[in-house]
Amino acid sequence: SQQGEEDPQALSIQEGENATMNCSYKTSINNLQWYRQNSGRGLVHLILIRSNEREKHSGRLRVTLDTSKKSSSLLITASRAADTASYFCATDIRAGANNLFFGTGTRLTVIP
Amino acid sequence: SAVISQKPSRDICQRGTSLTIQCQVDSQVTMMFWYRQQPGQSLTLIATANQGSEATYESGFVIDKFPISRPNLTFSTLTVSNMSPEDSSIYLCSVSQGSYGYTFGSGTRLTVV
Numbered sequence A: 001s002q003q004g005e006e007d008p009q010a011l012s013i014q015e016g017e018n019a020t021m022n023c024s025y026k027t028s029i030n031n032l033q034w035y036r037q038n039s040g041r042g043l044v045h046l047i048l049i050r051s052n053e054r055e056k057h058s059g060r061l062r063v064t065l066d067t068s069k070k071s072s073s074l075l076i077t078a079s080r081a082a083d084t085a086s087y088f089c090a091t092d093i094r095a096g097a098n099n100l101f102f103g104t105g106t107r108l109t110v111i112p
Numbered sequence B: 001s002a003v004i005s006q007k008p009s010r011d012i013c014q015r016g017t018s019l020t021i022q023c024q025v026d027s028q029v030t031m032m033f034w035y036r037q038q039p040g041q042s043l044t045l046i047a048t049a050n051q052g053s054e055a056t057y058e059s060g061f062v063i064d065k066f067p068i069s070r071p072n073l074t075f076s077t078l079t080v081s082n083m084s085p086e087d088s089s090i091y092l093c094s095v096s097q098g099s100y101g102y103t104f105g106s107g108t109r110l111t112v113v
Helices: none
Strands: A004-007 A010-014 A019-025 A031-037 A043-050 A055-058 A061-066 A071-076 A085-092 A100-102 A106-111 B004-007 B010-013 B019-025 B031-037 B043-050 B068-072 B075-080 B089-096 B102-104 B108-112
Touching (some): A019 A085, A019 A106, A031 A061, A031 A071, A043 A055, A043 A061, B004 B089, B019 B089, B031 B075, B043 B068, B043 B075, B075 B089
Antiparallel strands (some): A019 A071, A031 A043, A061 A071, A085 A100, A085 A106, B004 B019, B019 B075, B068 B075, B089 B102, B089 B108
16 A cells, blocks of 8 residues: 555645645655656656654755654745646655655646 | 666557566666556556566566566566556656665556557
């Protein structure tokens, strides 16, 4: 079964606004990763946060992780039309196991 | 990070036939991973391909339906056999980049008619 669930399933915002996507998962993790997918193509890795980290930044991206609540959030600040894509969280549950479990995904639409 | 070339990018196939998808990596990697993404769904791991040994399949996936080859450390193929419309999906290969996450191929969009 899928490891994670994301909400919202779909999000539509105006350009310049911030977008927040949430991910919940079920078991202990080694790390949690966020990916982006444009129009059903390959996935692009955005950011990885380890289980002992609480927050991480990369450019306009901010990821938080709360292992006590088994949840993570991805914040995209100052969104652009080019950010329109599907975003997936994925959990790596065992170090060295190389087995990613993907969440259900959030479809983000940024309106110019 | 590694670059993966995945072919074909899309195909339309008749039911009952087979399609082989190829992934070429520009560096040597121990494990390659094959995923399926059904329409509007998330990704599900099909199997892990190791060089020199049989692939390890996840629950619900079997070798007869999805045979995998891994002849060397830079190449792998996934065959979707005896296809039915339910096999219509995007198939993706990937490799681990350690703390930089996973790199994915561009995907193969398969439609079975």
